[in-house]
Amino acid sequence: MSVINYEFRNEVLKHNASLSYCYQCSTCSGGCPVALITSGKYNPRKIIEQAILGLKDKLVEKQEPNSWLCSTCQKCVELCPQKVELTEIFTLVKNLCFESGKVPEGFIAQGQAVLENGVAIPYSKAILSRREKLGLPEIKTAPVDEIRKILIETNFENHLPKGVE
Amino acid sequence: MAYDLFLGCVIPARLPYLETSSRKVFEKLGIKLNDVDGFSCCPDPTGIELLDHKTWLSLGARNLSLCNTNGGVVSFCSGCVETLKGVNYAINKDPHVKEEVNDVLKKVGKSYDGKVDVKHFAEILYEYIDKVKAYVDKPLEGFRVAVHYGCHYLRPSEIINWDDPFEPKTVDEIVKALGAESVDYEMKMECCGNPVEKTDKELSLLMIDQKLKAIQDAGANCVVVVCPACYQQYEFNQRELNKQNESTYDFPVFYLSELVALAFGFKPEELGFNFHRIRPTKLFESIKFTP
Numbered sequence: 001m002s003v004i005n006y007e008f009r010n011e012v013l014k015h016n017a018s019l020s021y022c023y024q025c026s027t028c029s030g031g032c033p034v035a036l037i038t039s040g041k042y043n044p045r046k047i048i049e050q051a052i053l054g055l056k057d058k059l060v061e062k063q064e065p066n067s068w069l070c071s072t073c074q075k076c077v078e079l080c081p082q083k084v085e086l087t088e089i090f091t092l093v094k095n096l097c098f099e100s101g102k103v104p105e106g107f108i109a110q111g112q113a114v115l116e117n118g119v120a121i122p123y124s125k126a127i128l129s130r131r132e133k134l135g136l137p138e139i140k141t142a143p144v145d146e147i148r149k150i151l152i153e154t155n156f157e158n159h160l161p162k163g164v165e
Numbered sequence: 166m167a168y169d170l171f172l173g174c175v176i177p178a179r180l181p182y183l184e185t186s187s188r189k190v191f192e193k194l195g196i197k198l199n200d201v202d203g204f205s206c207c208p209d210p211t212g213i214e215l216l217d218h219k220t221w222l223s224l225g226a227r228n229l230s231l232c233n234t235n236g237g238v239v240s241f242c243s244g245c246v247e248t249l250k251g252v253n254y255a256i257n258k259d260p261h262v263k264e265e266v267n268d269v270l271k272k273v274g275k276s277y278d279g280k281v282d283v284k285h286f287a288e289i290l291y292e293y294i295d296k297v298k299a300y301v302d303k304p305l306e307g308f309r310v311a312v313h314y315g316c317h318y319l320r321p322s323e324i325i326n327w328d329d330p331f332e333p334k335t336v337d338e339i340v341k342a343l344g345a346e347s348v349d350y351e352m353k354m355e356c357c358g359n360p361v362e363k364t365d366k367e368l369s370l371l372m373i374d375q376k377l378k379a380i381q382d383a384g385a386n387c388v389v390v391v392c393p394a395c396y397q398q399y400e401f402n403q404r405e406l407n408k409q410n411e412s413t414y415d416f417p418v419f420y421l422s423e424l425v426a427l428a429f430g431f432k433p434e435e436l437g438f439n440f441h442r443i444r445p446t447k448l449f450e451s452i453k454f455t456p
Contacts, residue, residue: 066364069361069365069368071356071372073320074316075316075356078330095218098215098216098217104364106363106364107216107363110212111213114208119174119205119206120174120212121174123178127178127179131181134182136185137200139172140202141203141204143203147205149273150224150227151220153269154217154269159217
């Protein structure tokens with residue numbers, strides 16, 4: 001049994017009021033490439049419906065449908081006749097998943113790479129020599145301390161699970 | 166004209182040969198690119214943003230705060246462009262967001278006013294299309310190109326504010342200006358599936374398989390992309406799909422800058438074509454193209 005969580009609904013609405021414009025026409029799901037390929041198992045309309053109803057347990061705990069399957073292609077946003085900012089709402093849902101530690105590993109790995117290196121892909125020795133062969137300049141990326149300071153300030157570092165590869 | 170160059174992560178640290186062709190093309194066109202020290206990850210609009218929006222905004226604004234060339238900043242990557250344009254959009258739309266972001270930046274002694282102009286490299290090539298045409302030394306005759314725009318090059322259109330979100334023409338026009346043919350295909354406007362890989366690899370493969378099938382059915386002989394995520398999705402997965410299924414995909418995948426560079430007369434060796442997993446040599450032979 002799902003429990004309606006008004007607090008959660010209000011949190012989403014406060015973050016993005018366009019949620020209340022949705023009249024569940026399903027244009028979003030009709031244009032969604034992931035809905036098409038999963039025969040509707042992933043379904044943007046359903047995620048919005050659950051957000052309107054405040055079903056936090058479905059969206060964040062059980063992840064049914066799984067917001068992490070959104071390909072971020074932004075077709076739904078473009079097609080929505082009511083101008084609901086769907087992907088922004090999905091981002092909020094996923095941000096809450098991150099706070100609760102319910103995130104696919106690949107995302108965590110990227111977060112850790114940025115925390116440790118300032119960039120998502122550190123320059124390996126092989127790449128540095130390849131760059132030199134290609135006549136490309138040396139790149140000075142961001143000071144790691146400075147990036148870490150920002151990630152501490154935004155609480156990102158705090159939410160990042162420790163010791164996951 | 167001069168621009169600051171925002172390289173991002175994937176191209177310089179994994180696919181540097183795509184950077185080579187891009188730099189060569191800009192140099193040839195007389196557009197100066199300034200390398201800037203101290204950029205971080207843009208950050209990834211299909212990664213970090215989904216973990217924490219405020220972190221995404223803050224790192225993006227920090228990157229933009231380092232730019233100070235008149236033309237603004239250009240990136241070879243659609244993801245970086247979406248992030249940098251998106252951060253500008255958010256900051257300029259809501260003064261509270263601007264304040265919040267600047268409160269974070271203050272901790273590292275920086276600030277950002279939201280005023281740096283952001284451009285995708287293809288946007289600039291399109292602006293220079295007459296010059297591009299004039300510099301074509303080796304017309305790409307016989308190239309039947311499947312243009313893949315990708316999502317973040319176009320949408321959300323309110324933020325990207327550039328080509329049409331569903332009926333784009335810019336990359337097709339550039340490809341045609343090089344003497345190549347742009348082949349229409351059924352799934353042209355669909356996502357390549359790369360961002361889904363972090364959650365469900367199998368699903369992401371299904372998505373690219375559909376596109377490759379449509380490209381094969383349409384009779385194209387190569388693919389062109391303007392985003393490194395799309396590039397990896399097309400280039401790295403064809404053999405894997407052939408192993409899994411009974412497909413016979415063998416499409417060379419070009420970055421737009423590589424096609425332009427080829428047409429300008431640069432040699433495959435100068436462009437690092439040997440780093441491609443699917444080398445275009447066979448294609449060149451079959452259409453009798455001598456670079």
